[in-house]
Amino acid sequence: MQNIRNFSIIAHIDHGKSTLADRLIMKTGACDLRIYKDQMLDSMDIERERGITIKSHAISLPYTASDGETYTLNLIDTPGHVDFSYEVSRSLASCEGVLLLIDAAQGVQAQTLANLYLAMEHDLEIIPVINKIDLPAADVERVLEQIDSELGLDPATHLACSAKDGTGVDEILEAIVRRIPPPRGEAEDPLAALIFDAYYDAYRGTVINCRVFDGEVKAGDTIRFMFNDSIYRVEEVGRFLLDRQKRDTLSAGEVGYIIAGVKTVSSVSIGDTITLDDRPCAQPLPGFKKVKPVVFASIYPIASDDYEDLSDALEKYKLNDAAFIYEKDSSAALGQGFRCGFLGLLHLDIVQERLEREYGLNIILSVPSVRYRFTLKDGAELYVDNPAHYPNPMSIIKSEEPYIRASMMLPDRYLGAVMTLCIDRRGVNSNMRYPSPGRVELSYEMPLSEVIFDFYDRFKSVTQGYGSFDYDLIDYRTSNLVLLDILVNGEKVDALSQIVHRDRARTRGVLACDRLKDEIPRQMYKIAIQGAIGGEIISRSTVSAFRKDVTAKCYGGDITRKRKLLEKQKEGKKRMKMVGSVSIPQSAFLAVLKSDKDS
């Protein structure tokens, strides 16, 4: 156990976490970087393309330090987006230390801070690492000052590197060995292992990633998931290099995987404690939380014939994403579909993209919603995440919506603009701190619904990209809510309905009509778009009909070109949903939540 180090790299998005991870993997010779990258690419295109880590991974790096000893460095990767902060916390709970990576040019950002706080909560050894020192815009002095004043860490403890060209990577590896404490635990105690990730393998079922705190586990053991209260027989244990390496046991201090005939990822809860059925530990490891989706939307196939395919795809997708939930749903306008829950808008984007890319489906997503709480006259408490299920307004005595605390970090010249934005988004109870001259740490309590309504885009835009943002759910608060319906040619399109604050209703109605006017392509007839609250029309817009689109000349040389153009339009049309006699493109449903055309 003395020769094990368990650590994570934590950073604000784009501060170079993946590059450093690749560099450490290559340096320790765990595998050939080229093979590693190829394999990663195969496993998750979207992660690579978006430059974010969606799900955590773990890898064991063999490393011979300058003291001549050989160590196992377990790098536990963490997802890099606020939607997945619970997963991050479970990964960190599995570590003894972290590399806190800071971009030399951008300095400390909101996620740097949020991650630091998380690491501190877990009492981890923190090694500040300044990355990208090779950049012309690198300002190491300024970052050192921020480490001192904003992070409250000793700047003398920092390391500097360029993950891109490899400078400083050896020092990082040495520091991991010297500064991060070895794990503690009792191999003789009853098994206590923390699940920090799980993924689905088509041949083996669910592969559970865990950190063993006490005891040991081996093939043949009967294990118990303490919170889920389920029992499985262990088929195989091992650890990750590039792929799974089978081992006889996993014991205290180690990080690795367990395969135990668990059919779906959903049967495993991140944060749950694994123990032995016949010799359980006294109490589960702390910090378990059941992850709950906070953003909801319905998914419909564009062609109703594809319903079965969509149903199959969701079932398969769900195998590997425990945070995603879905159930049958049907819409008067869009037909049969599924109501789905997501951890946030990014999670929603990812699910949508993967369903389309990996399963070849053409789908429509309804306008995303948060989960509201209504108290009715008969005393019943009702959670509603689908505007179609909005209760009869006469029966409501109290409406509530979820609130978050938003933490933002920005140069103070943007303070005014950001405060205006937050107040505009019904932000209250602001808090402000100047961690260092010129920089502000700002927090607001805001309705979650305002955050999913393009807050992040607006925030980035008003801070010109220099602001960073993070949030936590706090509670439900009373709110004056109404149902905003959208009518297209007089027909209510339930998938475009939104639950909104009464003060907002008119603006949102105008905006939705405006956005839809731009998103719905012209058709053969004029299309009237209306916003309505309880039958009263509050906004309207019109998409004018085609006037003349036919090209004047179509002779020998024009035909191929014209056909290709029309084929493309036809393809585009396939991605639209017929609602009554109007084709509505997929983009329209999400556009309703955007306030600016350019964002």
Place this chain on the structure above:
Amino acid sequence: MTTGRAHIPGLYIHFPFCRSKCGYCDFYSVTETSLISSFLEALSMEAALYREEFTAFDTVYLGGGTPSLMAPDQVEALLEMVLDTFTILANAEITMELNPADLTREDLRVLRRAGINRVNIGVQSFHDRELQFLGRRHDRRQAMKALEWAGSAGFDNIGLDLIYNLPHQSLEDWRASLMQAIALRPAHLSCYELELKADTPLGRKLGQRGHGRGSEDLAREFFIKTSGVLEDAGYIHYEVSNFAAGMDKASQHNRKYWDHTPYLGLGPAAHSFEGASRWWNRSSLQSYLADLSRRERPVEGREDLGPQELAMEALFLGLRTRDGIDLDRYARLYGRDLMRENRRQLEEWSRLGLVEIASRRIRPTRSGMAVADALAVM
């Protein structure tokens, strides 16, 4: 898939020379008229390379470019070459495009005697101001003369080209032009909306004008006005941009482009179609000449159309014509029952007055023709 095998092919000859380039035109042409005789030699070589594949034609269309830059005896020789190489059926429609600036009364007589039986005169406008804007070499007076001489030379199948929706042109200006055209009683009129293509000088100069919604409204008004005025005068609006004094005066050659009848295109940038294949020649006179000096077909590209592509073409081309689409023929040739697949949509369009559905045919109405491309994306 065979399409229109029963139809006799048409021959198109692209004469790629112009005295000067017009700002709106994106057809291939060059101004090096010194190369005309080399071109004509290469052309006869090219024709010879196709004599096995294409034996008989019932239309010949001499377009360009500006074929009237040829001396009448060159046209005569060219037609002779065509007759020597292929069989041209009796009563074939033999069309030549003329620029009003180029020809004398005598020239027209020679052309008529040489076998040209249909002329299409590039009048474009009856207003000198508009002609200048378009970069044409002729004026109104020359246009009137050319029409008169063509008539007196014995041509009874005269077509003229006009362009509308020019900048600063009002609907009233355009109506006046149309009335002048009607007064001359041509057998055929082609009225093209000015389209600003990005790869033309005028397109670059005027940029995206004509792509906003407001201007689409105007384009539609011009289109509807054109159709109305000419149909009132007894012309049949048989294709988006084409009008004939009677169906016997409709261009027999152009029809082949719209119903998948085979055609052979000779000359640079010319397109050909046969069976389910389309191919096109090099759009550079130099490489065209070079290929033929090696006795190679100067083909630049080729596409083989699958059933879906053929069906798509037949749909959008058919919807450009007043005859529309014969549902049974369509089902036979392309294996799709349009009416069954799109009944709701078609009935909706019929209700909106965009198409007429009768006797197993879908025909676009005047309003329908204006949006034919959108209809084709059904």
